[in-house]
Amino acid sequence: MYTEKVMDHFTNPRNVGQLENPSGVGEVGNPTCGDIMRIYIDVKDNVIQDIKFKTFGCGAAIATSSICTEMVIGKTIEEALELTNKDVASALGGLPANKMHCSNLAADALHEAIKDYKNKSEQG
Amino acid sequence: MQQVYMDHGATTPLHPEVIAVMTDVLTNHYGNPSSVHAWGRDAKKRLEEARTSVAKLIGAQPEEIFFTSGGTEADNMAILGVAKGLEKKGKHIITSAIEHHAVLYPCEVLKKAGYDLTILPVDDQGRVRPEDLALALREDTVLVSIMHANNEIGTLQPIAELARIAKERGVLFHTDAVQSVGKIPVNVNELGVDLLSFSAHKIYGPKGVGALYIRRGSRILPLTHGGGQERRRRPGTENLPGIVAFGKAAEIAQRDLTAEADRLTKLRDRLIDGLTAIPEVRLNGHRTERIPTNVNVSFRYIEGESLLLSLDLKGIAASSGSACTSGSLDPSHVLLAIGLSHEIAHGSLRLTLGRINTEDDVDYVLREVPVVVERLRSMSPLYNQK
Amino acid sequence: MQQVYMDHGATTPLHPEVIAVMTDVLTNHYGNPSSVHAWGRDAKKRLEEARTSVAKLIGAQPEEIFFTSGGTEADNMAILGVAKGLEKKGKHIITSAIEHHAVLYPCEVLKKAGYDLTILPVDDQGRVRPEDLALALREDTVLVSIMHANNEIGTLQPIAELARIAKERGVLFHTDAVQSVGKIPVNVNELGVDLLSFSAHKIYGPKGVGALYIRRGSRILPLTHGGGQERRRRPGTENLPGIVAFGKAAEIAQRDLTAEADRLTKLRDRLIDGLTAIPEVRLNGHRTERIPTNVNVSFRYIEGESLLLSLDLKGIAASSGSACTSGSLDPSHVLLAIGLSHEIAHGSLRLTLGRINTEDDVDYVLREVPVVVERLRSMSPLYNQK
Ligand SMILES: Cc1ncc(COP(=O)(O)O)c(C=O)c1O
Ligand SMILES: Cc1ncc(COP(=O)(O)O)c(C=O)c1O
Ligand code: FES
Ligand code: FES
Numbered sequence: 054m055y056t057e058k059v060m061d062h063f064t065n066p067r068n069v070g071q072l073e074n075p076s077g078v079g080e081v082g083n084p085t086c087g088d089i090m091r092i093y094i095d096v097k098d099n100v101i102q103d104i105k106f107k108t109f110g111c112g113a114a115i116a117t118s119s120i121c122t123e124m125v126i127g128k129t130i131e132e133a134l135e136l137t138n139k140d141v142a143s144a145l146g147g148l149p150a151n152k153m154h155c156s157n158l159a160a161d162a163l164h165e166a167i168k169d170y171k172n173k174s175e176q177g
Numbered sequence: 178m179q180q181v182y183m184d185h186g187a188t189t190p191l192h193p194e195v196i197a198v199m200t201d202v203l204t205n206h207y208g209n210p211s212s213v214h215a216w217g218r219d220a221k222k223r224l225e226e227a228r229t230s231v232a233k234l235i236g237a238q239p240e241e242i243f244f245t246s247g248g249t250e251a252d253n254m255a256i257l258g259v260a261k262g263l264e265k266k267g268k269h270i271i272t273s274a275i276e277h278h279a280v281l282y283p284c285e286v287l288k289k290a291g292y293d294l295t296i297l298p299v300d301d302q303g304r305v306r307p308e309d310l311a312l313a314l315r316e317d318t319v320l321v322s323i324m325h326a327n328n329e330i331g332t333l334q335p336i337a338e339l340a341r342i343a344k345e346r347g348v349l350f351h352t353d354a355v356q357s358v359g360k361i362p363v364n365v366n367e368l369g370v371d372l373l374s375f376s377a378h379k380i381y382g383p384k385g386v387g388a389l390y391i392r393r394g395s396r397i398l399p400l401t402h403g404g405g406q407e408r409r410r411r412p413g414t415e416n417l418p419g420i421v422a423f424g425k426a427a428e429i430a431q432r433d434l435t436a437e438a439d440r441l442t443k444l445r446d447r448l449i450d451g452l453t454a455i456p457e458v459r460l461n462g463h464r465t466e467r468i469p470t471n472v473n474v475s476f477r478y479i480e481g482e483s484l485l486l487s488l489d490l491k492g493i494a495a496s497s498g499s500a501c502t503s504g505s506l507d508p509s510h511v512l513l514a515i516g517l518s519h520e521i522a523h524g525s526l527r528l529t530l531g532r533i534n535t536e537d538d539v540d541y542v543l544r545e546v547p548v549v550v551e552r553l554r555s556m557s558p559l560y561n562q563k
Numbered sequence: 564m565q566q567v568y569m570d571h572g573a574t575t576p577l578h579p580e581v582i583a584v585m586t587d588v589l590t591n592h593y594g595n596p597s598s599v600h601a602w603g604r605d606a607k608k609r610l611e612e613a614r615t616s617v618a619k620l621i622g623a624q625p626e627e628i629f630f631t632s633g634g635t636e637a638d639n640m641a642i643l644g645v646a647k648g649l650e651k652k653g654k655h656i657i658t659s660a661i662e663h664h665a666v667l668y669p670c671e672v673l674k675k676a677g678y679d680l681t682i683l684p685v686d687d688q689g690r691v692r693p694e695d696l697a698l699a700l701r702e703d704t705v706l707v708s709i710m711h712a713n714n715e716i717g718t719l720q721p722i723a724e725l726a727r728i729a730k731e732r733g734v735l736f737h738t739d740a741v742q743s744v745g746k747i748p749v750n751v752n753e754l755g756v757d758l759l760s761f762s763a764h765k766i767y768g769p770k771g772v773g774a775l776y777i778r779r780g781s782r783i784l785p786l787t788h789g790g791g792q793e794r795r796r797r798p799g800t801e802n803l804p805g806i807v808a809f810g811k812a813a814e815i816a817q818r819d820l821t822a823e824a825d826r827l828t829k830l831r832d833r834l835i836d837g838l839t840a841i842p843e844v845r846l847n848g849h850r851t852e853r854i855p856t857n858v859n860v861s862f863r864y865i866e867g868e869s870l871l872l873s874l875d876l877k878g879i880a881a882s883s884g885s886a887c888t889s890g891s892l893d894p895s896h897v898l899l900a901i902g903l904s905h906e907i908a909h910g911s912l913r914l915t916l917g918r919i920n921t922e923d924d925v926d927y928v929l930r931e932v933p934v935v936v937e938r939l940r941s942m943s944p945l946y947n948q949k
Contacts, residue, residue: 182602184600184602184603187595187597187598188594188800189593190593191589191593196586196589199589200589203582203585203769204577204582207574207575207577208574208880209570209573211573212570212574212880213868213872213875213883214871214874214875214880214881215878215880216880217570217573217880245632246631246636246771246799246802247799247800247802248799248800249789249790249798249799249800250799253789257787277789278788278789278790278798279788279789279790279798279799282788282789282798283789376800378800383589383805384800384801384804384805385632385771385772385800385801385802385803385804385805386771386802400639400786400787401636401639401665401669401786402639402664402665402668402669402671403635403638403663403664403668403669404635404664404665412635412664412665412668413632413634413635413636413665414574414633414634414635414762414764414770414771415770416632416633416769416770416772417770418769418771419770419771419802482599488600489600493600494594494598494600494601494603496598497599
């Protein structure tokens with residue numbers, strides 16, 4: 054069902070947890086299945102310095118969360134905003150057709166976290 | 178690594194005696210039961226012997242047993258077949274909210290075709306209330322279909338009482354007994370049902386064969402048409418190896434029923450006690466009115482598929498009512514019907530015991546599940562660490 | 564006594580390699596393909612490998628193969644499923660006079676439900692005339708169902724030509740290929756058919772499993788409703804051992820097809836020549852446009868069941884289109900459709916060859932049949948002894 058890469062990220066998820074004073078937090082619920090993901094980012098000089106996630110969801114949701122954090126750490130905000138759920142899925146070597154919707158979680162939560170960061174920095 | 182199969186509700190490993198019988202038929206008894214010659218007569222004899230064994234398991238007469246390709250076909254045959262057969266009498270059907278899709282979906286198809294459908298609710302332990310059935314019955318009701326044991330939460334329905342209420346009003350009663358046959362005593366006359374579905378692969382027989390019991394005199398039309406097999410109610414060359422194996426599985430189930438039920442009830446109760454000691458967990462289904470093989474619990478804050486994958490990595494086979502495993506992306510309709518929220522339904526775990534499980538398996542599961550639950554909770558955005 | 568099984572048209576003995584594979588699945592691969600865990604994934608993988616093997620045998624894509632419980636269910640699914648699916652388009656169906664009951668009866672059921680049914684006649688060798696099909700097609704025709712090889716007389720239909728005529732008019736074409744698959748090359752694209760039924764137990768696989776090929780994009784509704792198996796077109800826990808065995812049988816059939824067809828054609832022709840040397844006998848079906856395995860002759864003045872019983876006493880398994888063996892008490896509709904009188908149809912004998920038959924078997928049959936025919940004729944009031 055899942056690729057080895059998916060199972061690797063599921064078994065040893067990277068960057069699980071939360072940040073003490075994040076620059077931005079994004080949380081999304083998957084409208085299709087009701088699963089939930091929260092992402093914390095720490096941004097300095099327009100670059101994502103640190104990132105953590107927490108996910109309530111299926112194997113694909115956890116694996117996409119994990120790889121997504123790996124893919125954007127050290128990237129600029131603009132680069133991170135270009136990440137799509139398809140990029141995430143293909144980085145995992147693909148997802149089963151009925152699991153494609155799961156990969157929306159990670160990309161959407163990341164985008165929410167960036168939006169939150171932008172709002173905060175505009176206000177601040 | 179230890180391998181623990183606790184998904185007997187999904188399907189069971191064949192009993193070694195069943196494999197032996199089936200291999201013998203596959204190898205040596207290949208005749209078509211419809212043929213006139215020696216090969217055919219031999220096949221026919223074995224077919225009818227198997228019918229007798231299968232009938233005995235549920236206290237029926239052999240001529241009331243109609244072999245099908247499994248539980249799904251038996252359920253569809255009962256519902257669509259009775260609906261067609263009694264079209265002139267009426268177009269109202271009653272079922273429950275926790276039926277298997279093999280019952281619910283044909284009922285919904287009938288609804289789309291203009292039938293009235295009443296779906297009875299269940300209480301928080303998954304039981305239909307007899308008074309609800311009494312109120313739902315109408316002049317034009319042609320069939321009541323309520324399952325004997327639920328496949329997800331294991332709850333047993335008061336079928337004898339429900340069937341009596343239907344009978345008083347002259348309405349045919351069908352029960353899906355796929356999950357109860359072979360696990361607890363099932364007798365069509367004591368239950369008072371007119372139709373009953375069951376399936377070989379849930380009782381250590383092969384996949385691809387099941388049966389519908391049809392009480393003599395019940396009006397029902399076939400779903401398919403062709404040769405004269407199964408007295409025209411279910412045409413097609415009979416699956417002889419599967420049917421003979423089903424017969425053997427039925428004999429073994431009957432022989433071992435009491436001893437196995439006792440043994441498995443003890444294992445089940447140990448599992449329930451051990452798992453419900455984990456914080457923020459609930460048992461789904463009735464505590465005592467449940468089949469000896471079923472354990473179903475929900476863990477707050479975690480999701481079922483992740484749980485299954487984690488257990489799989491430990492060699493444990495289980496299932497879940499989580500949306501993420503269902504294909505339909507909605508959490509189990511059964512768990513919602515007993516009042517669980519979407520979120521809690523998501524975190525459900527079903528362990529179903531069988532003849533290959535031991536005390537040792539239970540120990541292993543009780544050791545591993547808490548570890549996995551803790552790990553997943555620590556990753557969950559819903560879990561407030563204290 | 565010599566034992567000669569010449570009833571492969573009724574069913575075939577399993578190939579030893581098929582038995583081996585099936586026993587392995589029965590013993591070691593009991594998972595449910597829908598389960599998430601290791602046992603389930605293993606089962607799913609085997610299911611899809613088998614689908615690929617079965618698809619290859621008929622030149623289809625794996626996702627165009629839908630497993631059923633046999634040929635009868637595949638035929639019913641094709642006819643009733645397309646009729647339901649295209650209800651809005653029209654209610655006219657075309658079939659032929661020599662179809663198997665698994666096609667004819669669902670068509671007749673549709674007729675009773677208000678459909679128009681055209682039954683095309685056949686010539687005296689059992690062939691449908693393409694011009695008859697062209698004339699029968701109407702605006703509201705939704706399906707043409709004409710079998711590839713007839714089960715009684717072995718005649719092959721010009722399917723590619725017939726399917727082309729239907730296609731030109733935008734009408735779906737189904738063929739019952741239960742008797743041709745595995746015996747002659749069958750390719751859904753060369754034939755140009757949209758639906759094709761076949762059955763494992765006719766190609767040295769197990770009873771209780773078959774398949775319907777559905778060309779991508781063809782509109783068809785399921786007969787039964789339940790779980791998500793076979794992409795909802797055919798729900799129910801998959802008959803994994805049967806399906807994997809079907810896959811193996813398909814591989815072997817493809818591998819051995821040419822050699823076996825050549826070998827059996829020779830045996831068949833020896834049988835035909837030998838039997839038609841008996842006085843007052845006729846060959847039924849086409850002399851050359853017939854499957855390599857089928858011999859069907861009618862002996863005047865004698866009745867089929869007596870003939871079968873007499874041969875059975877000599878260890879020979881055969882079949883007949885006699886009323887006395889059909890259950891319905893009417894002689895074979897196929898023999899009547901090719902113009903035989905009731906009396907001659909009664910005296911028909913079908914010998915169907917297979918992989919276990921040898922030259923020696925043919926010798927034995929050619930020695931015994933004349934003796935039996937002579938004995939029965941000497942008892943017949945219709946026979947004018949000279
Ligand atoms: C209660 C119930 N009914 C029906 C079925 C369907 O049986 P089968 O898979 O043999 O078609 C199942 C098995 O999944 C079941 O648990
Ligand atoms: C031409 C034809 N169609 C359909 C069938 C039915 O197949 P099954 O017996 O596998 O249901 C048969 C076999 O008897 C057949 O010969
Ligand atoms: S995120 Fe819910 S099914 Fe994958
Ligand atoms: S005389 Fe017996 S069936 Fe014809």
